[in-house]
Amino acid sequence: MxxxxxxxxxxxxxxxxxxxxxxxxxxxxxxxxxxxxxxxxxxxxxxxxxxxxxxxxxxxxxxxxxxxxxPAARRDRIPVNATVPAVPAAEVPAVVARFHGCRTAKVKVAERGQTLADDVARVAAVREVMGAAGRIRIDANGGWNVDEAEHAIHALAGFDLEYVEQPCATVEELALLRERVAHLGIPIAADESVRKAADPLLVAMAGAADVLVVKTQPLRGVRRALSIVRDAGLPAAVSSAMDTSIGIAMGAALAAALPELEFDCGLGTASLLAADVTDTPLVPVDGSIPVGRVVPDxxxxxxxxxxxxxxxxxxxxxxxxxxxxxxxxx
Structure with missing residues (x-):
């Protein structure tokens, strides 16, 4: 470069x-x-x-x-999801309320020091807030082994999950888990197995995921991320890494350039910041954020x-x- x-x-x-x-x-x-x-x-x-x-x-x-x-943008606004950290169930309504108009929520699970019962209570609270029409995906950040993940997915399947993100740490575990839970019809998404991998296409070649979660910074930029999605041949959701609004705008540039955008993107996380580099942060309005560069104040x-x-x-x-x-x- x-x-x-x-x-x-x-x-x-x-x-x-x-x-x-x-x-x-x-x-x-x-x-x-x-x-x-x-x-x-x-x-x-x-x-x-x-x-x-x-x-x-x-x-x-x-x-x-x-x-x-x-790369040229194919859309000028990006639909985004609410992100619910591993908070007690009682705190869920206040968290979701920060994501104006979002129809999808990603819920963190498998938090160290917590139990599956905590996860179930949190996801149940999100379902109650989102209603029957809302979409819920969960993200374990590789925190479960295969048996734990299978058990957890069965416990959470009743909440109508859109997909399960990085339930296990390795590609081999993801592939095995995907076989075990195929009868449930819940897709498996890969995040760390893409952005932290020496070969980000391995997860697709191994048949270990149905969805790619792509982040612009760890994938060396918009162009390389676009190339990975194209070569993997899987649908993609763009996500952030708790960036400032400048970094979120970088993610929005990727989401805007994708030929297809089937999933709401994890680019609403400026709502979890109490301060930002701009007085007009990229927080969701009616469930989406605009595409464009951010100039800090x-x-x-x-x-x-x-x-x-x-x-x-x-x-x-x-x-x-x-x-x-x-x-x-x-």
Whole structure:
């Protein structure tokens, strides 16, 4: 890839720390580094625990979005789902209410320290809020083994699941589980088995999934994600990684460019942030968000500015990961 000089990235880099409304993925604050390229603002926000090699894909995506015009959009708005963290059932109505007009909800399950009974109660509460016409999908983030997943899917099948996302960690487990629950008619979706895999097409070739969940940053940008979806030959749902509105706009560019968009996308997660880099965040309105680049507000950036030690940490990380990309074969 054409790699801009590191100084060009650092010259406009801003590191932000955004508080979450509800604890999610074990964190209360989402940190991100945003910077401006010739095509507009872009985002680099791999989670802190990711090593530099994995983070390199996220930086490649950020550079692609900031330095290259994106593929043509086929639609100007993207239908999105509500995202329900692993909260107690009593908190579900307040969470869903933050996602205006969304007809679909993705519910986190298999949270460490919780039980299947907690998951059932949460999904039941979501069904009650969404009504019979609402769509519910669950996401285990690979937290179950095959037997646990089979048992859980049977326990939750009565809530009319749209699909089950990454119930098990490995492609082999997904393939076995898919065979075991085929009689239930509930599709299996793959997320980590796509974005964290050395070969993101393996899950499709192994017959281990019915749906791909694709995220722009870990897949090195819109173009590569489009290529993966095309080559896999499976329907796709685009999702976020608790990005700022800048990163969500990158995901919306991918969703807008897909030839088909059968599923509502997980791009409404700005609703889970208590602050953002813009005073007009990409939160759902009537169940969708617009397609287009986001320009941060100076005041919002200032309010969200991370502590000096965290800024230093992110800039050091940016420097290392830029070097990883520079060392890749041309």
């Amino acid at each position: 054409d790699l801009p000089p590191l100084d060009d990235l650092i010259s406009t880099a801003r590191v932000v720390a955004l508080p979450l409304v509800t604890r999610f993925r074990g964190i209360d604050t989402r940190e991100a580094l945003v910077f401006e390229g010739p095509e507009g603002w872009t985002e680099f926000s791999p989670f802190p625990e990711y090593d530099d090699a994995e983070a390199a894909s996220w930086l490649a995506a950020a550079i692609d979005y900031g330095w290259r015009a994106q 100076a005041a919002a950036l200032a309010r969200a500015e991370a502590a000096p030690d965290r800024r230093d940490w992110w800039l050091a990380r940016l420097t290392r990961v830029h070097a990883v990309l520079a060392a890749e074969p041309a």
